[in-house]
Amino acid sequence: MKAPFSPYLQSIAPALKALVAELGRDYDYVSVLSTDSAGFRISISQRAKSVSNQSMTTERGSVVRVYKNGRYSEYAFNEFDPADTAGKAAEIRAALDAQFKLLKAAGQEIYETGKLADEPLTLFVEKETEQLPESADLSSLVDMMTGFSDEGMKTVPGALDVMVAATSTHICKLFLTANRDLRQSYVFTEASAASYAPGKNGDIKFAYEGVSGCGGPEIISGLKAKIDALPKVVTDLTGSEPIVPGEYDIITEPGVTGLIAHEAFGHGVEMDMFVKGRALGAEYIGKRVGSDLVTMHEGARCDESVTAYAFDDEGTLAGDVVEIDRGILRTGICDALAALRLGIAPTGNGKRENFAHKVYTRMTNTVFDSGSDTLEDMIASIENGYLLTGMDSGMEDPKHWGIQCIINRGYEIKDGKLTGKVVSPVIMTGYVPDVLGSVSMASGDRRVDGNGACGKGHKEWVKVADGGPYLKMKARLG
């Protein structure tokens, strides 16, 4: 079935167009983004259960962007009376005028920017889904997830709990300007199974597995395979040891490959950082940043994942950008205002945490291309190293291209064979061009994961997905 576009947004669209026209009398450019995204979150464990109709991406509200005299301003709100667009326009003018009064008193200079283009465009997208979160059979889902938790408690050795969580959201967004009318509706779902058990040093070891994709609550049933995988993961972790720090040959499984794509490189080519002079990547366009085996794509069109939208939060159509082509940095990604300031075309990467937040250049799907090696050959090629599995977290460093990835566990490889020894956790650090330059093998398969969220600095959380094949490289582990 097609995910139907929001009747609420449909109903207020004429009034929002009137609001754009009303504000157009005072401002040279006006856009409005309105959202109406419903969903659920279910959390099941042996200790507590919960159901909520709120998630990181559920929302209903609008944000107006206006432009005049080289300045961009925004006003976000979630109270709207379609019968009083003049009143809302007056409220917006009053709020922004009050801000300008303060800015003028403070002697604030303006970062002058040109006017956004407003070429005529109409788009209506309703993506396919098997189920909708708002009409899903929650009773069956709660029963299924409770069954997963119960099963995990029986099979995971020493488990103190098995936690199963699922979130599904039906995203509906409407973008309007004087000349544009874009509407999209799609559903994404993510689910996870996690367990923890005592380690051998009296600590607690945590294991996590997830599924996700552009689709409805039907995706949650995929957790069964993850529940089946948990016992081995937990056993590996509880028997693990700290790693001896040093530089090693490593193989990254697709989840860790994705973490590197995202943290090591993805943030570094978000081009709003170029505008601020915050990204080293600006100096490397056209230069080598990785080995010939490194090709990386970024864009909402790259994968049918949790972030496979048709247009971004500024009304730019989704893209598929080749950022690195056989080791050479070709370009970055860009929101519309940053693109205007840099004199380039936007790439469809302007995203907001929700309607009430500012647009920044953000990642969507960040994915390394596959190669032609087999995992077996990659393991056989390593004398002393690790197969790294399970991403915990990472932190970007666009200015200096440092890399910090915290990885759940590493499987020791000696003389071309897995020894069975496990280390955890593993902190991977290094300098991005060195790490990517050391990529010497890539597997023929690939996977894209979309669980979790990405911040810009330490805030502004949005959904992203990343992945790629198994990669062999060198890195410092600690």
Added chain:
Amino acid sequence: MMFDLIRNKLNALGCEAWEMTETNETRWEFYQIGHKLDQNRAVKLSGTEVKVYVKSADGQFLGSALDTISPTATEAEIDAALAKLTYQASLVKNPYYTLTDRPVQTAGADGAGSGSSKDCPVDIAAIAGDFLKVFSSIPESDIRRLNSTEIFVSGICKHFANSRGVECEYIYPSSELEVIVNAKKDGHEVELYRIYHSGKCDSKRLTDDICRVMGFGEDRLSAVPTPKLGSFDVLFSTSDACEIYEYFADKMHADFIVRKISDWKIGKSICPDAKGDLITLRALPSLPNSSKNYPVDREGCEVYDRYLIRGGIAENYCGSRQFSQYLGLEKSSLLTNLEVEGGSKSEAELRSGDYLEIVEFSDFQVDSMGGDIAGEIRLGYLHRGGTVTIVTGGSISGSMNEAMKDMSFSKERVQYDNRLIPAVTLLKGLRVTGVE
């Protein structure tokens, strides 16, 4: 009006219990590139979060479901949302517990105050103006400068009520700043990142800290790669140290106890073989200019002054109504502000001998569940053999479960938003992976 409408409908539902919180927020945001305005934004939001509780037929279980009613919702949409919540709550089976029935006082503390939730008296324009003045007065030079800043100032009005007669309204300011600092010399440029939270603008404290960070930036320009140090003592003297004390606070959460993530028992030592300073941790309803100065937690439970840990002995758990009651605690609340008492030595005494002081990480983390310590070093000062070397790169790792056995912290203290902690904290024997 929306509040009363929803409350009346909840009362008519006939469910076991309910709670609701109406939030009205007005926010001003200013984004600057250098000292030029990138964008200004104003935000006006309202909404009512509603939680419906349903008891199982045998009275053994209580389920709940949560939603936010949009201010644009029609009466029919509210009715449908409440019916849906009632059904969803019936699917959830948690051991029975009750909501709070303790009346609360909402006398304001440092910016928080009572009042009508539609009438938000926080002067966000004045607070935002103070932040703008700070940024325009920071001393800069050819070497050190502000790259970009983001200012967020909110006035937040909350109105809470539940089915057991608890009702309160309170108002508080909340500010967030992102500050990016650059240092540049001889074509080499570095960046430092800070995010600050507070109630209002404390101009002096903010100016002092940004200037200190700029000093770090200049130092980083001359940093050399961190040597491989192996097991080494590490000193924390910035807000990163809050992560260390969060570990102790998390271990005292009722949630962690019920879930068996923590085995710390009331009246028992949290670390029987500790030979360093003993932790004293206190939950407080307010701290000066904290962004978390509110009289009740999100469940309407009064936030009150009590020790979580005193002299290394676990004294009180904190946490949600549900998990606290599972531990037999009738009175509890979620943590808002936290104070850590100073240690036995001065900062100067702790700064003797060999140690690595790290003032910039990529992202310093202490995993509350496993106790793992991790962080990539962006700037550190290696004190060894009477000399100080500025270092960058490499990482530290270790375990709080081990480090807490012999940790030291200073008598002097410093406040970071809602955390008042020792000015310096020394963890011994962490693993330091260098880049040489």
